[in-house]
Each structure stands twice: as structure tokens, then as C-alpha cells.
Amino acid sequence: MRLSINRMMRPGLCVLALLASAPAVAADPAPFELTGPSLRVTVTRGKQSLPIAQVPSLSEGDSIAIEADLPEDQGARFILVSAFLRGATNPPPKDWVRFAETWKKKEKDRALNLTIPKGARQMVLFLVPDTGGAEGALADAVRGKPGEFVRATQDLNQASLDRSRLDAFMGAIKAQENTHPEYLRSVAPTLARSLSMKLNEDCLSKVIEMQASCLLENRDSLVLADVHSSSMAETLTGAPTDLALQLSATREAGYGFYSPYIGVVRDIAKIFGAFSSPEFDYLPTLSVRKGDGMGLLLNAAPSFQKPKSVMVVAMPAIEADSPPRLRSGATGPICAARPGALLPVEGAPLVYSTTYARDMTLTLRSASGESVDLPVEARADRGGYVLAGGALPPAFAGTAHGHLHGQWGFDRFEGPDFTVQLPDDKGWALDGEPPALVVGRDNDLLLTGGAPACVDTVTLRQGDGPARPIAWKPQGEGQLALTLPLADRKPGPLNVDVRYQGAAQPSVIGLRSYAQASRLDGILLHAGDKAALLSGQRLDQVERVEVGGLTLLPDGLSRNGAVDHLRLAGQGDGVAPQAGSDLTARVRLRDGRTVNLGVTVAEPRPQIGLIGKSITPGATPATGATLGLGGDTVLPDDGQLVFSVQAGKGTKLTAADTIEVASADDENAIRLTAANGLRLEGPQVMVATLNAKAMAPAAFGPLRFRLRRGDEASDWQPLVTLARLPRIDAVACADGNAAGKADGCTIRGRDLFLIDAVGATPALDHAAQVAHGYTGSVLSVPAPQDGKLYLRLRDAPDMVVTLPAA
Structure with a gap:
């Protein structure tokens, strides 16, 4: 986690403005690692008392109650x-500065019981070795330069x-190192995100045994700025926040790039050095607050000889x-x-590194209106x-x-919702109608249930094969x-x-997968029809269609x-x-899909x-016999057909209309037009001429x-047999007598x-x-009884034509 240098600087570090012209400091100051004395502090507001560790700020x-421990x-x-401050200027x-002799036996003498006066904005404590005149010197110092103590x-x-954030980070890293170092990565x-710490990501690429020590190197520079905690300690005077950030991010300010934690060490030394005296030397302290205890940390050993060390202890700001x-x-x-849900x-x-936030509770309200309070615990590591x-x-x-x-x-x-x-116990079900799952590709599926966030695993099984985990994600409050x-x-x-998490048995949803489905583009259905035309692809998979009360096959x-x-076709x-x-x-x-x-x-x-029709045979051959077709049902392949049609209800014929004539399989169709065999009698009747040779x-x-x-066409209707x-x-026939000969006759010809x-x-x-595929030119046939032979043609099996035998 890399953050910009500006985020590493504390906005409240305005003291840097005073140091812009100071000479560079080559060495880092000593860290606050020496354990000093402790105080016990309790704050009472109204009827409620809290230990100092639970008090983020004081109020008028x-x-x-303060007592040295x-x-x-x-x-x-x-x-x-103790001293109350009301601003830099x-x-x-005098009565805002109070004293207590910590070695006295009576509580009223060794402890301070104070009430924050109206107008106070800061509070500072001092622990000073017993010295004659110490009280007056401290009072004069505070009243003489209040702005310095405000900043400090x-x-x-x-x-x-x-x-506190640094300690929480270090403690959590060390605890992890001692329990499960393999999880540090x-x-x-x-932890770094929770506590706003600078994380050296290179440490996580090292071997497990070296990760913790690497993460805690240069610990004083690990702390990044926290907007909330910085705003709690902003100064009332000094450089603007932007200037403080600029100074703290430049080496010309004398300190290079550093965290607010290091910045305080250097700045406080400068502040106190400006008004130290031969009698007293001011020693800054950091406080570690636990319960009503304030343990003091020092960055230098206190002196009990002149100049004696005055330990300076900061109290929370007096503000809302x-x-x-x-x-x-x-x-x-x-x-x-x-x-342990997170x-x-x-x-x-600060909710992780302090106890300012306490008695944290999640109040749940069910859909039926019931409510329950659940205690919660802050966990920086999670x-x-x-x-x-x-x-x-x-x-x-x-x-x-x-x-x-x-x-x-x-x-x-108030926290978030x-x-x-x-x-x-309702399990999971399909959202809507069963989907048409198609093999050969990934398919999306939407399920509905009560708690998608609690789903632990989703697997796919087919037949006796093994279960295979599949991708899933919650969608809204009730879908997967x-x-x-x-x-x-x-x-x-x-x-x-x-x-579900913790459930012994899964919720099973039975489905069916199919081959690639037909592509259905559209259905053309005309009013009054009992037939339709379906367009698309792979329509051989269609079994039937139901529409408007019609069943179409x-x-x-x-x-x-x-x-x-x-x-x-309709049924x-x-x-x-x-x-x-x-x-x-x-x-x-x-396959069953709909x-x-x-x-x-x-x-x-x-x-x-069709109104009427007439057939004209082809020209009579000069030699040979002529077949007698008779009627208007068979059109010889060299003949001509003339037929007339009448428009149906709601239809008017025009010269632009055409008539299609085709065999039963719709192939080899020809179109008759006004230029090719059609004559319009009127808007209701048309006469068509068809030459068989045109087929x-x-x-x-x-x-x-x-x-x-x-693009429209009427229904097909039977016309004639070609x-x-x-x-x-x-x-x-035998003996040249064609009639009544028992010995039969012969037919000579072609085709x-x-x-x-x-x-x-x-x-x-x-x-x-006659055998199929007969290639001869002579047929033996029965002798005629009435001077005629009767033939059944292959192209017109329902008709009988005559052949003169005389």
C-alpha cells in the first residue's frame, strides 16, 4: 500500500513553519522508549464518569480527578x-494553574480535583521535582508564553x-508472528489500511521468518496521517495546514520526509529549548492511556539536578x-x-487503537419488525x-x-447501516420459467433464495459424474x-x-440442457388462413406450433x-x-422445449x-396412331391449356398480377404474366394460356x-395433369385382323x-x-374387344387413354 507523501504528513504540525529557516538536523532524535511515571485520571460529565482512556476530548x-500513580x-x-489555556494570545x-504535592498522605493535598472553567481550550499537566519556587516559575512560564504550550x-x-496506532500495528504484527506467521501476507x-500505516510491500515477498521484522523496521516512520485524529489536535495559531504540509514534505525544512510522530519529537525540542532556564528543562512525554491510567513515555532520562526536568503531559483538547x-x-x-461475521x-x-468508541452494538431489525442488539468487537486485523x-x-x-x-x-x-x-429453510429455486440451457457454451442462470450472502459453494453435477464448482455471485438481497x-x-x-455455510445438505435445483435450439425469426400468418410460414434456422426441430387457437404441424x-x-398446416x-x-x-x-x-x-x-379450362392436343402426326385423351384433365406435353380464374372475396385482379403453375413439389414453376399468356377480362376474371412445351x-x-x-400468394389449387x-x-394384330383376335396384338413405337x-x-x-425402364420398341398386348386398346400412362395413373387398334 503506497500512499502519497502528502498523506504521510499531519495537518496539525504547524510548528514546522517556525523551523523553515532553521539549520538542518543531521541525526534523528531519540524515540520515546523510556518508561516514566504514571497518572490516574477520571473525567465526570453530569452523572457519568469515565476513565481518561475513553475520553477523546474535554468539555467546559x-x-x-488527577492523581500521580x-x-x-x-x-x-x-x-x-495543572494549567488551563485559553489561546495563544x-x-x-493565575487561578487556572493548580498544584498538588504527590507525596502527601491526604488526598486533597496529593491529588487535583478540577472543574474545567468557561473559556478554557487546552489543558496541560506537569510533573516537576520538588524545588523551591517551582510553582511560581511554572505559572510564569505558562502565563508568559501560552502559545508555546498551546502548540506543544x-x-x-x-x-x-x-x-497508539503504531503500538496497535506492532502488537498485531508480533502476535501474528507468534501464532500464524504464514498469514502475514x-x-x-x-492492518495497514485499518490503522493508516505505511506498508512496505517488499517485506511480504521475503521468506516467512523475515516478514515481521521487515515490516517493523523504521517503525517511527510507519505512521501516516489520520484526518480525524489530526483534526482533534489542530493548533489555534501558526502556519496554515497547506504550508505545514509543504514544509514537512521538503528536505529544506531540515528534516527530510518524516511522519508526524517523528515531527513532534523534533518540534517539541525546539519549542521548549526556546524558553528553558537554568532552573528547569522541559521534557515532552507521550501518554499511553489504558483505563484510568496514563503511562508516560520519555525520549530522554529526566534530570533531578539543575536544570531539573519538567515532564510535560498533554491532555485532550477542550472542545466538542x-x-x-x-x-x-x-x-x-x-x-x-x-x-465472527465481519x-x-x-x-x-482510532476505533482500533483507542477505547474512545465503546459499547458498540449492531441493532438488527427483521422483516417482521423484531429487533435484537448484538455486541461487536473492533478488529484491525480484519x-x-x-x-x-x-x-x-x-x-x-x-x-x-x-x-x-x-x-x-x-x-x-452513530455508525453505518x-x-x-x-x-x-426454503432453499433455492429458479427465478421464473425453466431456462433453455444450451450445451457448447456458458449459460447464465438466476436463482432466488433467502440469503445469497451465506452461500458457501455452488456445484454442477451431471449424471454420475463428479460435482464441479461453478462461478456465482450474490445479486441484490435475494438472488444468486x-x-x-x-x-x-x-x-x-x-x-x-x-x-449454505454450515448446512449439511445442499439445495438441489434440477435442470435440463439441450442442443443448440432452433432460431425462430418470425411467423407469417394471414387472417382467415389455417396455415402459416415459420422462418429461422434449424426448423427441423419444430414439432408443432400453437397460436390463436390453431394447432399447426x-x-x-x-x-x-x-x-x-x-x-x-393447421389441424x-x-x-x-x-x-x-x-x-x-x-x-x-x-426435445421438449417451448x-x-x-x-x-x-x-x-x-x-x-378456377372457372373453366380447355385442352388442345398437339398437331396430329402424319403417320402413326393418335392417343385419345378425352376431357380436360390431362394435358399432353405437346398440347395447350387455356383456363380462366375468378377473384375471391376482397380480391381485385390487376394487370400486374401473375399466375404461377408448378408441379406438386413446387419445382419447375413458370409464371404467366400479361406479356406471357395472361389476359384480364376485368377486375374479377382473368384468362390464362399455358403451352405445355414451356414447362x-x-x-x-x-x-x-x-x-x-x-410477396403474397394465394393457396395452391389443382389445375391439370401434365x-x-x-x-x-x-x-x-394376328392375321391382319385387328378386331377380336385371341392371339393378341403388338404395339410399335418409341418411349x-x-x-x-x-x-x-x-x-x-x-x-x-410394361416393365419399369423398358427400352424396347415393341409391346405384346391383349387383343382389343371393341376395336380399341386402353392405356394407363405413368404420368397420369388415374386416367385411361384410348389407342385405336384398327
Whole structure:
């Protein structure tokens, strides 16, 4: 954790402004490592009394009881002196300086019982060896240069707060070294953030045995500025904060780059050196506060010879309490399923290094309105407050909302709000309809449950295979977002197991994965129709479609480039509703999935009906026999068909319309237009002429027709059967008598394979069958009974044509 140098400087260190022109100091001053005497201090405000360690600031009217805590065999006698200050330019009155002789037996003589007077802003204590005239000299010094003591008091108080953070950091590092040194790599950064310490990250790359000692090197420069504790000890006079920061960050100021902790050591020495006397030398102290005790730390041994050392002890500032603004470091709900759940907080290092914040409690309120108070403990090594106590009542299962609060000195301390979750017995379920999970890729899945923050593991199982952990994250207060890795999975059933912290059995969600689904682009459905057209890809997977009361089944799949078109035929008598109706089609796939697709019913399609038709055979050959087709149902491949159509209801014919004629498989279709066989009688009737030779050579069998108008087309309707005819050169019967010969006849010609059977009667009784692929030019057939032979053509198996046998 690297921080800018400006953050390393304490804003309250304004004394540096006085030192800008001082000569550089080559050596660091001695650290505060000598243990000095102790004091016992209690502060009373109203009816409440607190030990000094729990008092961040004093207030006018507070009662203070101060007594030196010296050993019974104390050889040197100390005078305890207290002084109230009211500003750098306003000397205090004489009665604001009080004295106590610590060696006296009576409490009223050896202790100080004070009431903070109105107008006081600072308080300073002195411990001075018993010397004649000491009281007067100290009183004159305080009243003569109050500004120096204002600065010194505030800086010493700040340094004591910095020292508390340093001690907390060092103590935690050493404790970790003695218990689990292997965890220092993860614990040290959290400690540094919590206590606002400078962390040497290079130490964490060393071997485990060397990490702790490396982290604590140059410990006096580890302390970084803490905005809150600095503001508590800002000076009333001196250089502005910005100037102090600039001076403290330049080597020209004489001290290089240093922490506020080191800065105080140098600055106080300068301040006190300015008004030391032959009788007294002022010795700064840092206070270590525990309970009602104030242990003093010295950076030099006190002198009991002239000049005698006067130990200077800073007291908290006399000002309104300013509790820090704790911020929640939580990114979502916090699980309270296990003891020691963490409430991460930021912005207040002093909650870890002092006891200013006390009786901290998290008040939880359940969804049903019940509330419970849970004690919490500040843990710098974890970066927040840790829940203490047993399990929560069942009413708090699911999500509860909590507020962190307590006391800051004498005042109420309000912390941030947290959302706390506890597993319930409802487990987890899908959010909405079962999803269509597709193998070959990752799939997102959303689950709903009571406590996503308490989920411990999520695994994916398929069949008898091993469970595989999968990625997941809480989403909101009641959802869990998963990513299912199905890239290497096969379609089929699978299970997702969600296990809560401390739960023996997981919550199991059964799912099914599928192959790549059809892509459904849209359904074209016209009003009044009982058929539709589905567009997309892989439409061979469609089993049926239900829309607007219609059940549609696949009726032919075609492909146009990269797009499939699936014709859908309706079952029953139902038809599509009126145009403009908005419907939802449920497309069921063959693997059981159902996909919804929006449909807007289109305008009715144009429709036509057949009025009449006539067939003109091709030219009669000069030689050979002519087949008698008869009627208007078979069109020879050299003939011509003329047919007329009439517009259906709501349809008007125009010259731009076309008529399509195609075989049953929609292939080899031709289009008749106004320039190619269509004549418009009027808006209701049209006459079309079709030459069979215009059809493709591969076209034969039943022909259909429909009206085409732009992209719209009417229904296909049967028109005629196109038949390819064999060429009959001659029919010969026995003895030259073609009629009634029992010995039969022969047919000579070409393309005889187009004949399926030849008989003597229209019923084709005892007919001669023609083999498939017959390549001969002569057929033996029965003798005719009425002078005619009857043929069934392969292209028109339902029709019988005649062949004269005479």
C-alpha cells in the first residue's frame, strides 16, 4: 500500500513553519522508549464518569480527578501541576494553574480535583521535582508564553494518538508472528489500511521468518496521517495546514520526509529549548492511556539536578466531541450464519487503537419488525467490527437490516447501516420459467433464495459424474447469479447444488440442457388462413406450433440461402383471427422445449378460383396412331391449356398480377404474366394460356396454380395433369385382323416406358404391364374387344387413354 507523501504528513504540525529557516538536523532524535511515571485520571460529565482512556476530548464544566500513580518507594518528590489555556494570545488567570504535592498522605493535598472553567481550550499537566519556587516559575512560564504550550499540548496529544496506532500495528504484527506467521501476507495489508500505516510491500515477498521484522523496521516512520485524529489536535495559531504540509514534505525544512510522530519529537525540542532556564528543562512525554491510567513515555532520562526536568503531559483538547464518520466497506449483504461475521468499516483508525468508541452494538431489525442488539468487537486485523454472541433467533432468517452504534466518549456514536442475512429453510429455486440451457457454451442462470450472502459453494453435477464448482455471485438481497460451464457437456439432465455455510445438505435445483435450439425469426400468418410460414434456422426441430387457437404441424421445409422456411398446416376447422391481432405463438421443439414468439396477424391473402379450362392436343402426326385423351384433365406435353380464374372475396385482379403453375413439389414453376399468356377480362376474371412445351422437361404429373402478388400468394389449387406421351408408330394384330383376335396384338413405337399398362377393356382387366425402364420398341398386348386398346400412362395413373387398334 503506497500512499502519497502528502498523506504521510499531519495537518496539525504547524510548528514546522517556525523551523523553515532553521539549520538542518543531521541525526534523528531519540524515540520515546523510556518508561516514566504514571497518572490516574477520571473525567465526570453530569452523572457519568469515565476513565481518561475513553475520553477523546474535554468539555467546559467537566470534573477531573488527577492523581500521580507512583511506587511506594518513590525517592524523588514530584509536584503535580495543572494549567488551563485559553489561546495563544490570551494568558490564563493565575487561578487556572493548580498544584498538588504527590507525596502527601491526604488526598486533597496529593491529588487535583478540577472543574474545567468557561473559556478554557487546552489543558496541560506537569510533573516537576520538588524545588523551591517551582510553582511560581511554572505559572510564569505558562502565563508568559501560552502559545508555546498551546502548540506543544496539541502536538503531544497528536503524537500520543499516532503512537497508539503504531503500538496497535506492532502488537498485531508480533502476535501474528507468534501464532500464524504464514498469514502475514494477507493480514498485514488489512492492518495497514485499518490503522493508516505505511506498508512496505517488499517485506511480504521475503521468506516467512523475515516478514515481521521487515515490516517493523523504521517503525517511527510507519505512521501516516489520520484526518480525524489530526483534526482533534489542530493548533489555534501558526502556519496554515497547506504550508505545514509543504514544509514537512521538503528536505529544506531540515528534516527530510518524516511522519508526524517523528515531527513532534523534533518540534517539541525546539519549542521548549526556546524558553528553558537554568532552573528547569522541559521534557515532552507521550501518554499511553489504558483505563484510568496514563503511562508516560520519555525520549530522554529526566534530570533531578539543575536544570531539573519538567515532564510535560498533554491532555485532550477542550472542545466538542467530533466522532469519526465510519463508512461501511461492505459491497452487499453480510452473512451472520457463523460466529465472527465481519462488518467492514473504513475511515476511523482510532476505533482500533483507542477505547474512545465503546459499547458498540449492531441493532438488527427483521422483516417482521423484531429487533435484537448484538455486541461487536473492533478488529484491525480484519478491517472492521466482528459480531460476537450466539445464533440469531429464527425470526431473523433471510434478510435483516442493522445499524451500528455505540458511545464516543460521553456522546452517542452513530455508525453505518448494514444488511445482514441468515439462511432459511426454503432453499433455492429458479427465478421464473425453466431456462433453455444450451450445451457448447456458458449459460447464465438466476436463482432466488433467502440469503445469497451465506452461500458457501455452488456445484454442477451431471449424471454420475463428479460435482464441479461453478462461478456465482450474490445479486441484490435475494438472488444468486450463476454461470454454468456447458462448453464440454452433452445434452441431458443436470443438477445445481447450492450449499449454505454450515448446512449439511445442499439445495438441489434440477435442470435440463439441450442442443443448440432452433432460431425462430418470425411467423407469417394471414387472417382467415389455417396455415402459416415459420422462418429461422434449424426448423427441423419444430414439432408443432400453437397460436390463436390453431394447432399447426410442419408441412414442408425449404431453405433460401441461410434461412429456413417451414410451412405449417393447421389441424381441424379453425382459421386465423382478423388482421392486426397480436398473438403469442408457442413453438414446441422435438426435445421438449417451448419457445414463445410474438405474432401479428397479417391482412388476408389474395385468392382466386378456377372457372373453366380447355385442352388442345398437339398437331396430329402424319403417320402413326393418335392417343385419345378425352376431357380436360390431362394435358399432353405437346398440347395447350387455356383456363380462366375468378377473384375471391376482397380480391381485385390487376394487370400486374401473375399466375404461377408448378408441379406438386413446387419445382419447375413458370409464371404467366400479361406479356406471357395472361389476359384480364376485368377486375374479377382473368384468362390464362399455358403451352405445355414451356414447362421444364422434367415437369410431369399433377400441376397446381396460384395467384402471386408481390410477396403474397394465394393457396395452391389443382389445375391439370401434365402427361408425357409415347410415340405409337403402328398397332398390328394376328392375321391382319385387328378386331377380336385371341392371339393378341403388338404395339410399335418409341418411349414405350411412359406406358404403365395396356388392356383390352377400360377397366384394364388382364392388362399387360410394361416393365419399369423398358427400352424396347415393341409391346405384346391383349387383343382389343371393341376395336380399341386402353392405356394407363405413368404420368397420369388415374386416367385411361384410348389407342385405336384398327
